[in-house]
Structure formats: C-alpha cells, structure tokens
Amino acid sequence: MKVSDLLVKCLEAEGVKYVFGLPGEENEDLLFSLADSQIQFVPCRHEQGAAFMADVWGRLSGAPGVCLSTLGPGATNLITGLADAHLDKSPVVALTAQGGLERLQHESHQLIDIVNMFRPITKWTAAVPTPEVVPEMVRKAFKLAQAEKPGVTHIELSEDVAAEDARVNNVPLRPHPVREPAPDRKAVDQAFSLIMEAERPLIIAGNGAIRDRASRYLARLVQTHGIATVSTFMGKGAISDRLDQSLLAIGLGFKDYVLEAVEQADLIVTVGYDIAEYPPQKWNPNGRARIVHIDFAPAEVYMHYQPEVEVVGDISGALHALDQRLMEADRRYQRDWYAPIRARILGDIAGYELGPDEAFTIPGALNIMREVMDDDSLLLSDTGSHKMWIARNFPTYRPNGTVISNGLATMGIALPGAVAAALVDPNRQVVAAMGDGGFLMNSQELETAKRLGVNFTAVVFNDFDYGLISWKQEMSKHRSVATRLGNPDFKAYAESFGIKGYRPETLDELREQLAQAIQSRELSVIEIRVSAQVNNELVDKLAKYWEGKTS
Numbered sequence: 001m002k003v004s005d006l007l008v009k010c011l012e013a014e015g016v017k018y019v020f021g022l023p024g025e026e027n028e029d030l031l032f033s034l035a036d037s038q039i040q041f042v043p044c045r046h047e048q049g050a051a052f053m054a055d056v057w058g059r060l061s062g063a064p065g066v067c068l069s070t071l072g073p074g075a076t077n078l079i080t081g082l083a084d085a086h087l088d089k090s091p092v093v094a095l096t097a098q099g100g101l102e103r104l105q106h107e108s109h110q111l112i113d114i115v116n117m118f119r120p121i122t123k124w125t126a127a128v129p130t131p132e133v134v135p136e137m138v139r140k141a142f143k144l145a146q147a148e149k150p151g152v153t154h155i156e157l158s159e160d161v162a163a164e165d166a167r168v169n170n171v172p173l174r175p176h177p178v179r180e181p182a183p184d185r186k187a188v189d190q191a192f193s194l195i196m197e198a199e200r201p202l203i204i205a206g207n208g209a210i211r212d213r214a215s216r217y218l219a220r221l222v223q224t225h226g227i228a229t230v231s232t233f234m235g236k237g238a239i240s241d242r243l244d245q246s247l248l249a250i251g252l253g254f255k256d257y258v259l260e261a262v263e264q265a266d267l268i269v270t271v272g273y274d275i276a277e278y279p280p281q282k283w284n285p286n287g288r289a290r291i292v293h294i295d296f297a298p299a300e301v302y303m304h305y306q307p308e309v310e311v312v313g314d315i316s317g318a319l320h321a322l323d324q325r326l327m328e329a330d331r332r333y334q335r336d337w338y339a340p341i342r343a344r345i346l347g348d349i350a351g352y353e354l355g356p357d358e359a360f361t362i363p364g365a366l367n368i369m370r371e372v373m374d375d376d377s378l379l380l381s382d383t384g385s386h387k388m389w390i391a392r393n394f395p396t397y398r399p400n401g402t403v404i405s406n407g408l409a410t411m412g413i414a415l416p417g418a419v420a421a422a423l424v425d426p427n428r429q430v431v432a433a434m435g436d437g438g439f440l441m442n443s444q445e446l447e448t449a450k451r452l453g454v455n456f457t458a459v460v461f462n463d464f465d466y467g468l469i470s471w472k473q474e475m476s477k478h479r480s481v482a483t484r485l486g487n488p489d490f491k492a493y494a495e496s497f498g499i500k501g502y503r504p505e506t507l508d509e510l511r512e513q514l515a516q517a518i519q520s521r522e523l524s525v526i527e528i529r530v531s532a533q534v535n536n537e538l539v540d541k542l543a544k545y546w547e548g549k550t551s
C-alpha cells in the first residue's frame, strides 16, 4: 500500500464522502487512491470554489469539509475559501501536494512554502515527513478542525512521499466524539443572578448558537421566559423568526430599528457571539452595556465588550442550566417593551412589497422568495448590498436556514456553497443569492453543479454595479466611483451551460418564475434586474426615524 492509499483510508475512517478539488501533476497518486476508494472526488473549476464547497459542507454538516489542490498555484487559489472557513469558524481539512523532498531546499518550479503561507488562516498546518505518521496526522487534522472553535487544518503531501510504501501495521486511527466541558457552576450562578435582576434582558445569538445546535435550548429558554432575542447575520435561525421573542437580525453598518432593543435592554446576554462578525462598538458604542458572555471560549479582550460574567463551555448546557434555574424561580419577562419593535421590523419588511409598475428591488424580490420557499429551505447569501437585505429582510425559521459569510465576508461563496449544500441534503430547496459582481467571480462552478447533477436556484440580483460599495461611497462622499459593471446576458450564459435561465420582466413573471425555479428544484439561474434606489432610501428613512426619537 502506498502512502496516498493510506491517507485515503484515513479519510474513509473519518467518514469523508466528498473531496472537492483540482488535479495537478503532484497530487496524481492521491487522485488515483481516491478513485479506488469510497470517496467521491469532485473536480472543480477553481480551487477557490473547492475551498468554499468544503467550507459550506463543514458549516452545514458540522463535519469537516475536505478540499484538495496541487502545489503552488493550486494552493494559492485555495486561500480565500480557507480564510473564509477560518473567520467563519467552519471545520475544513485542506490537503495540498508539494514537490519532491529533494527539491524543497532550493528555488524550484511552482515551489511555494505552503505550510507557512497557510499558517495565519489555519489552526494547524504541517507536511507529512514520513509514512508512519500519516494516521496520526489525519486524525489530528480532523480532530482540531472540528474542536471548538472550529476552523481549518492543513496537510501537505510531497509527491515522492505520496508514492512511497506506507509500511506494515500502519492503519487509520478511529475517530471518537469529544464532548465539550460543562460550564463552571459559579459562572452559571452569576449569570442567573444578573438575568433574574434584569427587567429587559436581550439575547444576541451568534454563529456559535447555530454550530452547537443549541437552538432547541435557546428557543425553550426565550419562549418559556419571554426573553427578547436578536441574531447576528450568522446566527440567523438560531431561533425561528416566527417566535414573538425574535427581533430578527442585527448587524447592519448603520443604525437599524433593531438597535432600539439593544438601547432599551438592561442586560445583554450573548450566545456564541463572534466579534469577527460584528464589532461590539456598533451595538455598544459607549461601552456601558451590561453583558453576560456565553460561549465555548472566553471573551476577546475588547474595550467595547467587557462582560460582567463569562459562562465558558458547552453552550447548550449553559442554556439548559439557565432555563432550569429561571423555571425554578418562575421568572417571566414582559413583552410590552419589545413587541412594538418587532411589529415595526415586520411592518417595515412587509412595506417592500412590489407594485405592478414598480422597478424590481432586492427586498421586494426577497418577500416573494420567502413566500415561495419552504420553511425548511436554505438561502445562501453572497456578499454585497443583497447580503444586508437578506440579513435584515429575510425571516429565517431554522438554524442554517440562511447561510451568510460574515467573518471574512467574501464575495463568490454563494454559488460553490450551493453545490455543497445540495450535496449535504439533496432533498432541501437550496437557493444561492448573489449580486452580478459575486456571481461572475465563481459562476464557472455552474458546470461543476451540472456535471454532478445537483439542484439549486442561483438568483442573480443584477444592478450592473458593485452595489454595496456604491451604497457606502454615496453615504460618505455622495457619489460613487469604480463600481460600474457591464454584464453578459445571464439567461443566455446559464443556457450555455445547459441550464435553465430566467429573466422576468413583469411582476407576474417574477412571481411565476421564482416559484417555478425554486419549487421545481431544477438547476437554474434567474436574473433579476434591480433598482438600487431602496438602499439610499433606507438610510434616509432610518436617519429620519432616529432624528424623530431624539427631537
């Protein structure tokens, strides 16, 4: 047995189903070993796409997604996807090839120091020095990638090591689940006392609340005791937005209605909150909020985030313990302070309904999408103005019902992400929503999707512009530069891949074609030409609202 065979056997032992990647000369042995295994290698059209697929696989399934590249340019192309998994806390194992050991000490063709290049975006990165250690290295890569907080690990395999004999008695190590430690009892006591004393506690549910599958405990806690809850962009769906306690999402760069709840709250309880996603000064500008921090890891040291108590450990366990204590105390909170805020947020979303003669808008189209999509469906957002609207205006009814990259906040993730999402659960409605900018960054993966036979709908909001950048420039400089784009005919472009393409022109067509595309679950692209006027109108509307409050 060769080392590459052994490495693949170790991947099989980890339960890996797919490896996303690109071939190269130096990973040839690994590719042949994969071809003879239970694992399906998915050839992608760009290593970035492969890394995003592994990233979204990890985020949705909880098990590490695996991507593979060759040395040099293949590895440099992986970086954006790996960086996304790193900052979004998604478990990913990256495998890269390398030149033979005899040429690593001098300048050589396509040779880049990949291990060191990946260091800032990985939890662990190492090259296989000798065949004996392959089982330990693979087990370690998977264990560390998955351990809280999850992230990226990397194994480099030189082409000559890959082809070596793996030696006898070298068998995969068996994975075993590792449970997170329960939080300290004194910390739970302190948190309980603070929550008991509060009259208007508010939970901010973040990325960790989704990862830990803590949403069941969170929903019970907030429903039983009537605690108002907002989610970050990545925490969307931690509790269903149908619950009266949900005030939907927080995280817009400027002051949205939901911030009123943060201002009125007398205690903020963060659950699995990642600072990389949303800086605390946005919701705690004067640093005066009283904070309880519940997370797998202690809080970052941060001027605007100084919790009075940190409940560190298993999030579900912490929420369950707090629920029990509050039940014993029969503590319930009034809803009247936050019910009007929820009503305002929902009323605002409904107000974006499109009229028959109006230009299409992103929030208007999102309202139709929400109607035609199942409660159980998945909307993956790319990065741009549409992400702000999705976060703010797309109610989500289950954990991972909306997937947003908000740590790295990268463009180009949604389409490859949808390929992985459709593989994770082939029975789910999957929709990838993008701007015209983000779509053309990774649209080549439509061919991967078509070849694999996976199904999803790619919704392209076309404003012929890097819209979010214009929006921000107009806010700061009252004009925009360097953002205008020309585009191909997206419908014809989709059809050139052998995929159904739509471009609705009227409101009736928009409704019919969105319903048709999403509900048929056929792989398709729907281009929606949108007016961006709503962006500046939102800024003006919110500014007026806050002025009205202070005057």
Ligand SMILES: Cc1ncc(C[n+]2csc(CCOP(=O)(O)OP(=O)(O)O)c2C)c(N)n1
Pocket: 382, 383, 384, 385, 386, 387, 409, 410, 411, 412, 434, 435, 436, 437, 438, 439, 461, 463, 465, 466, 467, 468, 469
């Ligand atoms: C890979 C990457 N490059 C650049 C940016 C900066 N950026 C953020 S949003 C944006 C514009 C997105 O435009 P588009 O995809 O058309 O979406 P829209 O804003 O129009 O909805 C840019 C350039 C980024 N986040 N990621």
